[in-house]
Amino acid sequence: MSGLPEQGETLAGRGAGLVPAAGAARASACAAEERRVQRRELLVAFGGSVGLFVIVAAIALGYATLGGSQRNTAIVLLMNMVLVIGLQIFSGNSGxxxxxxxxxxxxxxxxxxxLSAPTLVKGxxxxxxxxxxxxxxLPAPLAMIVAVVVTTLIAAVIGLAIARLSGISATIVTLALMLVVFAVxxxxxxxxxxxxxxxxxxxxxxxxWGLGAVFVALVVARLFKASRLGLRVQSTREDEVAASSSGVQVVRSRFWSWVLSSAVCAMGGVLIAHFLGAISPSGFYFTLxxxxxxxxxLGGEYGVTGAVVGTVLMTIVSEATRYLGDGPVVFGVDIPPLxxxxxxxxxxxxxxxMIWRPSGLLxxxxLDGLLSRRLLRGTRSAGGRVAAASMETAAADAIVTGEAAAGATATGEAVPETPAATATAEAVPETPAGPGAAAAPAADAAPAAAALSVRGASMQFAGLAALDDASLEVHSxxxxxxxxxxxxxxxxxxxVISGLYAPTAGEMTLNGVSLNGLRPYQIARLGIARTFQTTRLFRELTVRQNLEVAASVARGHRPQAARSAAEILSQFxxxxxxxxxxxxxxxxxxxxxxxxxxxxxxxxxLLLDEPAAGLNDAESMELVSAVRGIRDREGCGVLLIDHDLHxxxxxxxxxxVLDAGRIICRGVPEEVQRDPLVVAAYLGTRGGEAPATAPTMPALGEA
Amino acid sequence: MRSRKGSTLLALLALLALAMVAVGCGGDEGDTGDGGDTGDGGGKVIIGAVLGMTGDAAPGDVPASEAMEYAVDEINKAGGIDGKQVELIIKDMKSDPALASTVTQELLDAGAQVIVGPAFPGMGAGAVSTAAKENVTVLSACSTQPEYTVVGGTKAYLVAFGDNVQAAAAAEYALEQGYKTAYTLTSPDLSYTERLPEFFTAAFENGGGKTIGNDTFTIGQQDFAAQVTKIASLDPAPDVVYTGMFPPDTAVFVRQLRAAGVESALYGADGCDQQPLIDQAGKDADGIVFSTHGYPTPGSRFEEFVAGLEEFQGKPPEAPALATTGGDVIDVIKAAVEKAGSTDPAAIGDAVAQLQDVEVVNGTITYAGTNGVPQKTVAIVEIEDGQFVFKDQFIPSFIPEP
Known part of the structure; x- marks a missing residue:
């Protein structure tokens, strides 16, 4: 706790140089609060893994005391558990x-x-x-450590390539890798x-040894899953496009889960070697x-608890069937060997x-899902002060935020006030801030005038022009x-704006910073957020986690704009x-x-792709005020697509107005509504028969 | 809602723990019922067999286990060993190296005084090291790989001859035929296919022959044209081609070899001792010579044993030569227990090390003065007119170091 304020201050100090004071205060308060929240989450996860470990230890030790062969089985159980947990870190989180x-x-x-076999034998x-x-x-423990380190490095090198792949192609490459390693x-x-x-x-x-390794594996896997990095990896599992558009660097987050997971599996491997005393390549092949x-x-790959339960359960089944398969006499019945x-x-x-529960038993x-509730309840009653304190901070945050938002709105209002302002603003991009202007300086240069500019964007899909010299601007x-x-x-x-497509031609800038050639996550980190035509949520993650993925990116890359997930939750x-x-x-x-x-x-x-799709009129009108509210609070520019003209x-x-890839018309709503080209594009024209009078567009929208 | 899920989870975990303990107790009960502690108790000879009844080791271990059951049955009918009945406990280690030590421990807990190990050294290692902790000796019925004797960190025993012995026998027989030059084919896939030609060359060159070339192949290779072309281009052609290859590869290879007009003799090892080779290679199988464990010469113990086994299990054994190794291991154990005059594991182990000229199904076995790979007679068989024909049976005079 004592270290927290210091860190907060440092961050505030750093922020003060870049952003207005209100933003800095908001950023530091938000960061401090988030650090508290995350620390608590990690603590709960740690508690969960310790609880899980105690259960595993009780099972393993209890079973081991029954006899020599049971002790062996317990060791094998623990070694397998390390491997399964290791596998969970990558496959479970990244999918x-x-x-x-x-x-x-x-x-x-x-x-x-x-490294550890006697020179006499190796001779x-x-x-x-x-x-x-x-x-x-080398002495066995030293050899084991060296082995884990070297293997992790090897895995890291391979991971550089594998992290770039996703889905089945990544799996096929890992299959090839397994065959290559076996051949070597x-x-x-x-x-x-x-x-x-x-x-x-x-x-x-x-x-x-087995228990020690399981403890390390459990803590590593559980803390990773609860960490922000782990959350980002899980978001890539749920939806890679949405994750990168939320600022998640898919390849990098996947890479780290790969490395961590390989390290834990390496730990399992050395245990196996020093348990068997003799190993062969086929021991690390298809059967294992x-x-x-x-x-x-079986247990459920998305969870560490699932990995543990799956390992224990499978071992029980294997032992029970092995016992029955050897043809024992049970209650006087002689079962034939099978x-x-x-x-x-x-x-x-x-x-x-797999049929009954495709995502595994759990x-x-x-385990800490249960524990955390108990724990939090305990904190609230026993350590009420802590909770109260953090709530005060949250309230303070809200006030600060409110001020900041008010400020932003005040400064922002000047810009979009009139259509004329927008019209004159056309001149602005003519004198861009220059290619040397990086993201951070741009942010403190003109935080209120964040403008997106797209000029002459063209996009060809195999000869089909989806975009043809399209230009537009959005102001804060x-x-x-x-x-x-x-x-x-x-x-x-x-x-194209959010970086999912690289345009065949055109210039895009945000605050004068070129967006051309940037990846979606980089564009998101510069402050362009988006939604999708068909929702792309991280479906298996909670609402809080969905928000936290983006909020954590904001904290890391746009501290002046960052807000806590809790704040967004209450806002919505x-x-x-x-x-x-x-x-x-x-x-x-x-x-x-x-x-x-x-x-x-x-x-x-903020880019909104058909936000009103599927909503009724009343809901659409609610959305109107909702979007305005967001604009007012965030001071951001909004670019939205919709069919619902009303x-x-x-x-x-x-x-x-875009038609066949070209901007055919632009202006304030009243102008656009009357433009004959727009009406033609929406209604279609026959021959040279141009509509003499403008029909009322809202009516069309409802049709 | 949330907490109910949580308690379901806890309940599940508790259930798992309970089940685990239950399985453990179940195992224990069975064990104590079987025979009490290790040592000279119970008035029984208890043999524990940790075998790969499923998986990679099954082709060797299953026939051997059947023969072991028959052999034990015969001994018990004849009054046991020194008046003690023999109990054979066979447990499947599923060809899993990690399971081998667990299963071995179970057998030790069940009172096993001697252990029969699985077919491959990698699988046997855990059995040997586990058994060593209680001074119990491990013998493998059908492994021929010499490293078995050192792989577990303690001395273990082969009952079959080592690959160095059978390759030396093949070399000696080839030299007797007047062959001077040899060509070898190896495969790194198994130490069997890799090391047999090495041993053959060592023995062949020791006896004055010369290996003039070597090539490699992959087990399960569908086409041997590359290897055959190389051999056919040799001038002069080698007198003999030696390989550890086994059917179905051998059948494919010999057909292509003969089609290419190569007349050199083809020598192989005990993997060739199976009817499918003749069925698949047809006339081209004629002339193939291989070393093997034994042969049912009329009036031989081998013939008698295989006939008895057929009657015991109600069907002819699928791999008679491999099965007889199961008979051999029981004979060795019987001799050791008799020599030790006790069922104390350590005493049995000492006795095994000193055994000399023990009569077994496949000739005689001597361990005295060896490192665990027995001096054992090797049979040489040639295929003539689609029939296995017995040629010779002897212990080679020169045996290369394993």
Missing amino acids: VLSLAHVSFAGIAAYISAI TTIPDAPFGLAGVE LTNWKSLTGGAEAFYGIPVTTNVW LFLTLAMLV AGLSQLVQGAIIIVV GDRE GQVVGLIGPNGAGKTTLLN GFEEIADTKAGVLPYGVQREVEVARAVALGPGI FVMALCEYIY
């Missing part, structure tokens, strides 16, 4: 199924084995080992001794892969569970509409659904959450 993790266990096992097994390894004999272990005979067993490894693994995958999938019974039962269980539930505090018939290129333009009235998974919410609420997520990014420009005319201060 990318990895088949290569047993290979990292294998690499680590071999490194540790080769006969691998006398010609490269790097003079035949003459090296088998064929690099001078180092590994080849296909047959490498023996002479000091046997040091016991229940205590299927076993660990089955354990993870080879293969355990594989049969394990397979059947996997099939049943899904993403964690201005709500701009982009309308046009289906297929006019509206969403394409939004995708989401307190009741804060801990509900976004995917189960009604459609309308999902759309609101998506807007809230975009707002959580603290945007300078809605657009009511909301927007300036409108661009």
